[in-house]
Amino acid sequence: MIKKSFSEHYSTLKYFLRWSLITIPVAIAIGSMVALFLWLLNLAIHFRFAHTWLLYMLPVAGIAIHFLYKWYGSSAERGNNLIIDEIHEPGAGVPKRMAPLILVTTVITHLFGGSAGREGTAVQIGGSIANLFAGLFKLKGANKQVMLTTGIAAGFGAVFGTPLTGAVFALEVITVGRIRYNALLPCLIAGMIGDLTVSAWNVHHTKYHIDYVNAGQNLNGHHIPLSLLLLAKVVVAAAVFGLASYGFAKSVHAVKNAGIKLLKARWITPVAGGVVIIVLTVILGKPDYLSLGVDAQYPGAVTIVSAFQQGGAHTLSWLWKLIYTAITLGTGFKGGEVTPLFYIGATLGNTLAEVLNAPVSLFAALGFIAVFAGATNTPLACTIMGIELFGSEHALLFAVACFVAYYFSGNTGIYSAQRRNGLKTDLKQT
Template structure:
């Protein structure tokens, strides 16, 4: 046994003697130190890429705080043909590295962290943080429209997972250290230690729930990481809003209306973001490692005319806060940023969605505030305030993180003056968007998470039968000989996500989902050649009428689905209804609060 191995074994033995909570606190300090160093490394590498590649070749750079309005014309309309080349090369190199070394490092890393928590017991391969640092620096540093949150979340969580694996910790403790690592990295790089400490436990779920056991370790890690990071980088806010204020109760109505605007724009953002991936990039018939280069070309085409959509765009957010941009320009940039981000990350490029969301929310707020000030100055008194409120309010809705988004927006601007309108806009946006989220790996709630399957309300669920939690209702049954073209039309007009396939006698022979249809949607000349039977999944897993809800959940977890057909024991081929995790969650909460 080598010296390092003996040291690891001894450290693991000593740690095992401590109570779990103290052990996690102590380890969170170590995770925070490494996450802070990782944030420094990533920030340094990204800064070097931006200076030596994007700025050197294209001549484009973001404006600095305090730049006079007249000087913005020297920053904005940079017309460089290098925009057609640099993002393509960055996407190509990033795609090759990710595909060959660590495919899980593609896309926005927060979703990968969420999936590791729920589905993999917190396990993240050791190579992922290093691949993510390099791939994200290449993507963003060559002009890609992406943010730092996703990369640093995956970097920090990867270090947390590695710590847990080295010390042979159990799955619960490993998952908590994964969250602590993500909180540490995000808290450092965004100068928002409290917001990040709440973001990591909150972003796991779409309902207003937290992974409460991880809050204190996340706080410890975030404080430590922030302290490490600020030893090198001067402590201070990312944005300087200047004098911002609002008047009660006069401006509450405009802020409530702005919350509706944030929800509408957020809905478009999520639909375009995943629509570009599912309907364009995934069906694209080229090698997967080349797709980020195609996304880079599309991004470069937009950036040639509007370079403000490149990189994070925080310099332009500052200009909006200072009131130095026209409302029409800000509105246009908000929607161009949606397209640019969809091209960069939807194609498989490596980066986060928080940075673009900050930009979009700020530009929406600026457009709404300054237009509103022109139209109704007695209602919209402080237009610059809407820029700052848009930063937190927009992300609260699309990320399903209303609490942490409010706090992060305040910390990033070192101002709590607009706390009340931030709360109003964030709550409105969150409630209106409901289940629409940028993070598709989020679980509905703790009870729906596989991480808590064996520990959450098991006693109650083992006593409740399926027929108590659901009722017979009309189900759209698909004849197995239905042509594919007709199948697509039928499914499009239905709000369901799973459809039983039946034979001529009404017996269930298979089941199909939207994913089954999407996988072959773009095949040529298939409308009459393929029928429903060819698309459906045979050997359907069934939930029986007298099964317990615990059995139903275990069957869903075993094949990783959220919904299954329900049949009676005496007629297993005749579907009665469908039951989903949401049905079980709703029934559980109804019983527990009755």
């Protein structure tokens, strides 16, 4: 028994050392590429702030993105879904050109005002670089699957400054209703190293803050740490967050399908999308729903940050951002969905807080993570994200919001390549 126990621990040590040696250089490379991407993205967004006429060139930018992918994209056009499919069933691999292509085209999208995010870019950078290193290390089969999963973890952890979330997201996003733990350690290492690398390049992430909320109450002379009334309000809001997730996923797919059916020449689709974005912005008279929505273009603009303050969002800010993003991504512009989901969730949380007479910053934070949880089917990762971004004081409410939103978002999501281990409410799941 002693010999067997020693053998098991020796195998574990070997596994740890092997994957540490493999993962660390990969995560450093991914983190460095993500740092470059974030730096360029920030330059592009603020350059557009100073040159507002660039929005009117969005249709031309759409044509450029379309032909870049037509001439050089190959299978890279499938983005995150290609990486998820490769993890399930390794095939032709993830093309090396995916990383530079998605980086350049995402920066172009934001430079001209398209409403998109950055997680998709970071994940594709991670998957592309991880696939490159898998070839260098001659990894095959299950080892290559683990390597691609660590690429997702490193990219996600690096782009948002949430290393633990990146690790769990990479494991949870592959299959709805099942987590494979064989890549847990490499993913954790990748998320941490990717995040540390971005910090080492002196690239900083946006800080969010929840104002103090006394969530406890006295019940029959005893103090309990959670107000039952506040909990009920969180459940109601979370159900709405889940429905918003459902609406977002369906809208992106609907726009994409409509473009395919109605427009025969594929290059016209991004032109049409760009024109619609311009027209909407002119009608609304403000640029609040363009690009990321993190930095304010002018004083008083609705942003993710402003949503954490009383009166920091309009009643329909969340809906306008949903429409803008569905049109941008559905017509072929590049970027991620997650930061727009943060915007939708935070502004919707701000609105619901007013309706439910609830703490504004807390409900903005709950919407921030819960809409994301419902759209990506990753409630555990999003609960951890809440803790990493906002602190652990409201961890229970984070979990309630994310899991309720997960169920209310239905059996859909923004990643079509996600496998499903039965329905979310199926008691026969294995």
